[in-house]
Amino acid sequence: MPDQPNFDFIARPYRSLEYLTLGRALERCRLHFLPNLIQQRRALVLGDGDGRFLAELFVQNPQLVADAIDTSATMLQLLRQRCEARAPESSSRLTTCQTSALLCPLGKSYDLVITHFFLDCLNQSDLENLVNRITPRLSTGALWLISDFHIPQGLMHLPAKLMVRSLYLAFRILAGLRTTQLPDHVTPIRQAGFNRVAQQNRLFGLLTTELWQFNPAS
Ligand SMILES: C[S@@+](CC[C@H](N)C(=O)[O-])C[C@H]1O[C@@H](n2cnc3c(N)ncnc32)[C@H](O)[C@@H]1O
Numbered sequence: 001m002p003d004q005p006n007f008d009f010i011a012r013p014y015r016s017l018e019y020l021t022l023g024r025a026l027e028r029c030r031l032h033f034l035p036n037l038i039q040q041r042r043a044l045v046l047g048d049g050d051g052r053f054l055a056e057l058f059v060q061n062p063q064l065v066a067d068a069i070d071t072s073a074t075m076l077q078l079l080r081q082r083c084e085a086r087a088p089e090s091s092s093r094l095t096t097c098q099t100s101a102l103l104c105p106l107g108k109s110y111d112l113v114i115t116h117f118f119l120d121c122l123n124q125s126d127l128e129n130l131v132n133r134i135t136p137r138l139s140t141g142a143l144w145l146i147s148d149f150h151i152p153q154g155l156m157h158l159p160a161k162l163m164v165r166s167l168y169l170a171f172r173i174l175a176g177l178r179t180t181q182l183p184d185h186v187t188p189i190r191q192a193g194f195n196r197v198a199q200q201n202r203l204f205g206l207l208t209t210e211l212w213q214f215n216p217a218s
Pocket of ligand 1: 004005006007030046047048049050069070071072075099100101102115116117118121
């Protein structure tokens with residue numbers, strides 16, 4: 001996958017690098033809406049990295065089966081190991097696929113999509129293609145949990161802009177990520193028939209975690 005970023009190199013130190021730069025803030029974002037996901041049965045998990053979120057989701061929701069997609073073989077290996085360690089029966093509930101989320105085979109019907117700090121790896125047109133690709137595979141009422149960086153208005157605008165720019169530079173150097181600015185997920189996801197049902201901001205609006213529900217007729 002020559003045009004894809006390659007997170008293999010930073011997969012193992014990823015967790016330590018995250019804690020060093022932003023402490024536990026990203027982790028709190030990922031886990032914030034976990035209690036809202038225990039009724040879901042079939043998840044599509046895109047770019048979950050080293051699997052810290054999915055492992056917790058398996059523990060909290062023993063009925064769930066999941067398809068996890070990532071371009072990084074090392075990230076997927078860590079994800080499988082972590083899921084197996086936290087929820088020993090999870091190997092029968094987990095399917096992994098090393099490919100781009102824009103190309104991956106999709107299951108028949110999902111009631112949950114997870115994208116934590118993943119949509120910011122995509123440019124606007126890829127993000128729109130992804131939304132259009134996934135939406136026909138979702139059941140009515142399906143949830144999409146999105147965590148991402150955000151540039152707020154007001155006093156935090158400039159510091160947040162600088163922070164996001166530095167992170168993109170770091171990922172360009174370490175993982176070959178070509179994206180340079182945060183895409184807008186709100187417009188395409190609304191147009192596809194989702195309503196935002198809950199939102200939590202952290203670090204003065206630099207981080208956002210959002211729960212969207214698919215209600216195509218509304
Ligand atoms: C910035 S990391 C985020 C990891 C984790 N979700 C988190 O919350 O920290 C992005 C993840 O998405 C994967 N990735 C990047 N572009 C991708 C693509 N087009 N398709 C699938 N996975 C991709 C990377 O390999 C990496 O595991």
